[in-house]
Amino acid sequence: MSTTRLLLLGVVRIFQPAYGYQLRRELLSWEVQHWANINPGSIYTGLRTLAKHGLLQELEEGAGHKPGRTSYKLTADGEKEYFALLRQALWTVEGFRPDRMQAALSFLWSLRRDEVVAALESRITQLEQRAKAQPFNERQILQDPGTPNHVLEMLRISDARDRGELEWTRAFRDRVLAGDYGFAGEPPDWTPDPNVAAHWRTLPDEGP
Structure with missing residues (x-):
């Protein structure tokens, strides 16, 4: 919702x-x-x-x-x-x-540039932490006799999405830092x- x-x-x-x-x-x-x-x-x-x-x-x-x-x-x-x-x-x-x-x-332009940069850097940190946790989540599944091994692939597809988003977020953060796009308090682009x-x-x- x-x-x-x-x-x-x-x-x-x-x-x-x-x-x-x-x-x-x-x-x-x-x-x-x-x-x-x-x-x-x-x-x-x-x-x-x-x-x-x-x-x-x-x-x-x-x-x-x-x-x-x-x-x-x-x-x-x-x-x-x-x-x-x-x-x-x-x-x-x-x-x-x-x-x-x-x-x-769709609505980032209604926030100021410095907040958008700070939020993107926060997202980068969150995504990096999720990547660090991935091997341990996989190990837990392998060690749990009650969890089917194919559940690993559910984790791996989510991890692949996270890694793709991490790459994009870093690049987007750099574009915003370089002055791309228009944000609140700036001339519209x-x-x-x-x-x-x-x-x-x-x-x-x-x-x-």
């Missing part, structure tokens, strides 16, 4: 105030249904749930209270929750939940084409 919540709060924060249809279309352009396991049909429900919990404000509703015609913006509590979830995803390595870091990457932004805000015809 935290990945879904971060994505919903984050995309609202980028485009607020924005209609539910626009937010759904934007998230689907990120292909969240594949890497974050978000059911496209649940996006409206998620927005309404966040509003019910006081994290989003529903600004207006069209005729018939259609979820796609409701516009949203973050509340003060939603802003706090957004940064709490973003920092949790960035600072914490979770080997079996790569979707959380991938979601965080990218702005959308006005024509694209106008198209993005176009709502479909409601029909008869």
Whole structure:
């Protein structure tokens, strides 16, 4: 749920105030249904749930209270929750939940560069520690007569992912240190084409 919540709060924060249809279309352009396991049909429900919990404000509703015609913006509590979830995803390595870091990457620009560097260095340390522990975890499995030996491969595939992420994190940290990308308090490194932004805000015809 935290990945879904971060994505919903984050995309609202980028485009607020924005209609539910626009937010759904934007998230689907990120292909969240594949890497974050978000059911496209649940996006409206998620927005309404966040509003019910006081994290989003529903600004207006069209005729018939259609979820796609409701516009949203973050509340003060939603802003706090957004940064709490973003920092949790960035600072914490979770080997079996790569979707959380991938979601965080979508919103790193809302943090300052020095915090992003510090968090990446923390992730490097965590990943290095996980690599050090790997041989001992394997030895424990081999010495435990009640654990099937094929469980080793479950550890090894996780270790392979960790090592790949470690290599990427070191390189990404170096790019950030070298001045790549734009972060909070800095000039943006990218702005959308006005024509694209106008198209993005176009709502479909409601029909008869």
